[in-house]
Amino acid sequence: xxxxxxxxxxxxxxxxxxxxxxxxxxxxxxxxxxxxxxxxxxxxxxxxxxxxxxxxxxxxxxxxxxxxxxxxxxxxxxxxxxxxxxx
Amino acid sequence: xxxxxxxxxxxxxxxxxxxxxxxxxxxxxxxxxxxxxxxxxxxxxxxxxxxxxxxxxxxxxxxxxxxxxxxxxxxxxxxxxxxxxxxxxxxxxxxxxxxxxxxxxxxxxxxxxxxxxxxxxxxxxxxxxxxxxxxxxxxxxxxxxxxxxxxxxxxxxxxxxxxxxxxxxxxxxxxxxxxxxxxxxxxxxxxxxxxxxxxxxxxxxxxxxxxxxxxxxxxxxxxxxxxxxxxxxxxxxxxxxxxxxxxxxxxxxxxxxxxxxxxxxxxxxxxxxxxxxxxxxxxxxxxxxxxxxxxxxxxxxxxxxxxxxxxxxxxxxxxxxxxxxxxxxxxxxxxxxxxxxxxxxxxxxxxxxxxxxxxxxxxxxxxxxxxxxxxxxxxxxxxxxxxxxxxxxxxxxxxxxxxxxxxxxxxxxxxxxxxxxxxxxxxxxxxxxxxxxxxxxxxxxxxxxxxxxxxxxxxxxxxxxxxxxxxxxxxxxxxxxxxxxxxxxxxxxxxxxxxxxxxxxxxxxxxxxxxxxxxxxxxxxxxxxxxxxxxxxxxxxxxxxxxxxxxxxxxxxxxxxxxxxxxxxxxxxxxxxxxxxxxxxxxx
Numbered sequence: 078x079x080x081x082x083x084x085x086x087x088x089x090x091x092x093x094x095x096x097x098x099x100x101x102x103x104x105x106x107x108x109x110x111x112x113x114x115x116x117x118x119x120x121x122x123x124x125x126x127x128x129x130x131x132x133x134x135x136x137x138x139x140x141x142x143x144x145x146x147x148x149x150x151x152x153x154x155x156x157x158x159x160x161x162x163x164x
Numbered sequence: 165x166x167x168x169x170x171x172x173x174x175x176x177x178x179x180x181x182x183x184x185x186x187x188x189x190x191x192x193x194x195x196x197x198x199x200x201x202x203x204x205x206x207x208x209x210x211x212x213x214x215x216x217x218x219x220x221x222x223x224x225x226x227x228x229x230x231x232x233x234x235x236x237x238x239x240x241x242x243x244x245x246x247x248x249x250x251x252x253x254x255x256x257x258x259x260x261x262x263x264x265x266x267x268x269x270x271x272x273x274x275x276x277x278x279x280x281x282x283x284x285x286x287x288x289x290x291x292x293x294x295x296x297x298x299x300x301x302x303x304x305x306x307x308x309x310x311x312x313x314x315x316x317x318x319x320x321x322x323x324x325x326x327x328x329x330x331x332x333x334x335x336x337x338x339x340x341x342x343x344x345x346x347x348x349x350x351x352x353x354x355x356x357x358x359x360x361x362x363x364x365x366x367x368x369x370x371x372x373x374x375x376x377x378x379x380x381x382x383x384x385x386x387x388x389x390x391x392x393x394x395x396x397x398x399x400x401x402x403x404x405x406x407x408x409x410x411x412x413x414x415x416x417x418x419x420x421x422x423x424x425x426x427x428x429x430x431x432x433x434x435x436x437x438x439x440x441x442x443x444x445x446x447x448x449x450x451x452x453x454x455x456x457x458x459x460x461x462x463x464x465x466x467x468x469x470x471x472x473x474x475x476x477x478x479x480x481x482x483x484x485x486x487x488x489x490x491x492x493x494x495x496x497x498x499x500x501x502x503x504x505x506x507x508x509x510x511x512x513x514x515x516x517x518x519x520x521x522x523x524x525x526x527x528x529x530x531x532x533x534x535x536x537x538x539x540x541x542x543x544x545x546x547x548x549x550x551x552x553x554x555x556x557x558x559x560x561x562x563x564x565x566x567x568x569x570x571x572x573x574x575x576x577x578x579x580x581x582x583x584x585x586x587x588x589x590x591x592x593x594x595x596x597x598x599x600x601x602x603x604x605x606x607x608x609x610x611x612x613x614x615x616x617x618x619x620x621x622x623x624x625x626x627x628x629x630x631x632x633x634x635x636x637x638x639x640x641x642x643x644x645x646x647x648x649x650x651x652x653x654x655x656x657x658x659x660x661x662x663x664x665x666x667x668x669x670x671x672x673x674x675x676x677x678x679x680x681x682x683x684x685x686x687x688x689x690x691x692x693x694x695x696x697x698x699x700x701x702x703x704x705x706x707x708x709x710x711x712x713x714x715x716x717x718x719x720x721x722x723x724x725x726x727x728x729x730x731x732x733x734x735x736x737x738x739x740x741x742x743x744x745x746x747x748x749x750x751x752x
Contacts, residue, residue: 125384
């Protein structure tokens with residue numbers, strides 16, 4: 078790995094950026110929409126209750142799934158781009 | 165055919181399947197035993213993680229918790245799924261790249277310290293043993309309810325079945341039985357939920373049904389539910405909570421704890437490549453979500469069903485007469501999990517919230533107290549009976565509950581036995597042990613772990629009820645931060661990691677013990693476990709997240725005050741970050 082130290086650093090930074098972005102969404106849907114921001118979203122009705130409740134019991138879980146698959150897909154691409162993927 | 169015979173066919177059939185898999189998937193090497201040979205497909209692994217993760221608590225208790233707490237208990241739904249995001253991005257791929265067999269092994273190698281490894285082994289064993297007792301006890305209860313055998317006898321039958329596939333097959337046997345168990349448990353959970361959703365809303369997908377119109381009243385289901393329960397003095401189902409800080413910290417503790425539980429992490433060691441570890445995180449959550457998206461629907465619908473059963477003509481009219489109670493109430497009364505006491509001796513079942521605020525209303529109706537107590541855990545088990553579903557669905561639920569308990573128990577037992585045979589016996593006492601000798605040691609450790617877990621399941625000690633506090637608290641405050649820092653920081657050294665783990669752990673345990681009693685011995689708590697006494701309103705169940713922060717902070721401060729880790733350790737950290745070469749690393 079020493080011969081590619083510059084690339085290796087860029088690769089790790091790309092990974093950290095992707096993780097950081099994903100965790101912002103992760104926190105926003107669960108701690109944000111479902112808990113702390115729920116009163117602000119109370120005006121948006123969803124089937125007999127409000128959007129915050131929906132995020133707490135359905136929306137956050139659905140978002141988590143999308144986040145992991147997105148991460149896996151993007152990371153596997155980044156692996157290939159930097160040539161660190163496995164054959 | 166009697167219900168007993170149907171249950172026997174379903175449970176017996178599923179057990180024969182598991183034993184068949186045990187004979188087929190025999191472990192030939194330690195690599196088979198610890199990581200199923202390392203060749204498990206990511207989707208297969210996802211399903212196995214689903215069963216490994218979803219325990220008796222998820223299958224039996226969670227919907228009941230949500231039904232009772234409504235919105236406030238959404239914490240379990242988010243906490244027990246959101247941890248997989250952390251796992252898939254912060255731990256699993258790199259630990260897979262590291263390519264060894266156990267979680268303590270990574271901690272020992274990364275922090276070049278056999279003491280760090282020992283701390284990790286102890287944390288792993290305490291968390292996993294606490295967890296496994298609940299599974300064994302749950303299996304015993306399911307047996308006694310559905311197969312009319314004594315709970316201890318049921319427990320022994322369950323233990324023998326686990327023994328067959330876990331001792332023979334190790335992770336290999338466990339992986340494929342977990343896949344079968346996932347199928348059994350998800351079908352068992354979903355079928356009654358679909359029927360109930362159809363009955364109440366006409367929508368076959370429960371997660372959508374709970375947000376659609378209640379056919380009978382024409383109101384949205386949740387509006388109807390809020391109406392019915394507030395009429396009887398209960399809080400609104402969808403009511404917001406006041407203590408948001410505690411809700412956030414509890415959810416965070418469950419998430420970090422989930423990501424730090426060794427029995428889940430080791431499942432990621434079984435896939436061939438780093439990319440597969442990432443994919444299997446996604447698949448695992450898909451399989452888990454099938455149950456977790458259905459559970460809140462089951463919760464709200466079962467709560468409404470219960471209320472309309474007791475008040476068939478609406479909450480303004482009189483409740484049903486005790487003599488006219490449905491059959492399922494009678495059956496569960498036998499188990500003592502539903503109790504009725506006719507306090508005002510009018511022969512009717514008054515079910516309402518016995519609060520000060522509702523007293524005037526209750527008095528005016530001649531009610532002298534709530535008369536029906538329903539144990540929360542029966543909600544899922546009684547679901548098919550409440551919805552008048554055919555007998556085979558009940559048989560399915562019995563097999564499903566057992567699948568959930570046994571699959572999680574097996575995963576935990578593997579985590580425990582591999583920590584004993586690989587980290588303690590090979591790692592500490594006899595490094596020169598041959599592969600064959602270690603495989604034998606692993607089998608013996610597994611057998612001993614099963615015997616101990618069975619004994620403790622039949623005679624649960626007081627701490628067994630504290631799974632959330634103890635297992636998740638320890639995983640969050642000690643293991644998760646040590647693993648994450650081991651990957652994301654090259655600077656954290658042996659002293660920092662050990663100081664971090666010990667301080668996170670001590671901080672968390674002390675806070676829990678102050679409210680719940682030292683070592684959970686009743687009466688030894690310093691403060692009553694009530695919200696007024698909690699520091700900043702933080703419950704002892706939510707403290708794991710703060711413990712994790714303590715761990716991170718102490719580890720950084722101590723590491724920066726002491727020497728850098730050796731060059732070869734910094735190179736090890738480099739190597740776990742880059743996927744290339746994972747295949748070779750595992751063949752050691």
